[in-house]
Amino acid sequence: MNEQKIFLIGFMGSGKTAYGKPLAELLNVDFFDLDSYIEKIHNRSIAKIFAEDGEEKFREYERNALREITFSNNRFVLATGGGTPCFSNNIEFINANGTSIYLQCAVEELCENILLSNPARPLLQNKCGNELYEHVKQLLSIRKPIYEQAKIILTGKNHNPQTIFEIYKSQVELTRH
Ligand code: S3P
Numbered sequence: 001m002n003e004q005k006i007f008l009i010g011f012m013g014s015g016k017t018a019y020g021k022p023l024a025e026l027l028n029v030d031f032f033d034l035d036s037y038i039e040k041i042h043n044r045s046i047a048k049i050f051a052e053d054g055e056e057k058f059r060e061y062e063r064n065a066l067r068e069i070t071f072s073n074n075r076f077v078l079a080t081g082g083g084t085p086c087f088s089n090n091i092e093f094i095n096a097n098g099t100s101i102y103l104q105c106a107v108e109e110l111c112e113n114i115l116l117s118n119p120a121r122p123l124l125q126n127k128c129g130n131e132l133y134e135h136v137k138q139l140l141s142i143r144k145p146i147y148e149q150a151k152i153i154l155t156g157k158n159h160n161p162q163t164i165f166e167i168y169k170s171q172v173e174l175t176r177h
Contacts, residue, residue: 004029004075005098006168009085009150011140012121013113014103015159016079022161024077027168032078038065046081050122063088070097083123086146095151101168102150103159107137 004027008016017033024031035046038061042049049058062084069078070093085091085100094100105113111132114124127135147153152171154164 003098005070005073006077007094007098007100008077008079008103009091009094009100009147010082010103011105011110011136011143011147012082012124013110013117014082014105015113016082016103019103019159019161019164020077020079023164023168026161026165027075027077029075029077030073032069032073032076034062034065034069034078034080034084037069038062041065045120047120047122055122059083059087063090066090066093083143085149086143091146091149095149099152099168099171100150101152101154101164102147104147104153104155105159106156107133107140109156110136110140 006023006027006029008020008023010016020033021031038049038058039045042061044052046058049061053061062081066078066080066084069076080090080094085094091100114121114132114136115128120126123139124132124135152167154167158164158167
């Protein structure tokens, strides 16, 4: 297969980067992390970009970076940012250009992972406890219909690189016949 473009989508803390890297290794394709790519281009952390340029500009950088990676590479796994599919018709773009995989997670699990991971997430503004739970729950309910447009939806029990690899492979086989 010449083209193999896999987009991992899902809320902050759903494991897009953690599972994306080993998945790319299993598939023997390149791995990209959209946030890291934007940070490199703009030479600043995501938190700094939000603080200095605002969210609207960030979404523009995000939109452009998504297209740049997609058009410049044929075979990759890309871990998108939690908001990526929800802006600038990005979900339509993603689905037109490759296979989207949604890592679906329960609110409790997302909160646990968010608290365990270190990068400051501008949209969460150091929230914790009940405040974090309510915020995640509300934002997820808005984003869910967009995430659910993914070609493959994986529930928590399937969140490990080997299973994602196998489900992806079987899905690709199915669409070939
Ligand atoms: C965002 C998620 C972040 C990052 C930015 C905005 C979002 O990525 O792109 O802080 O809107 O959900 P992660 O999902 O990798 O944390």
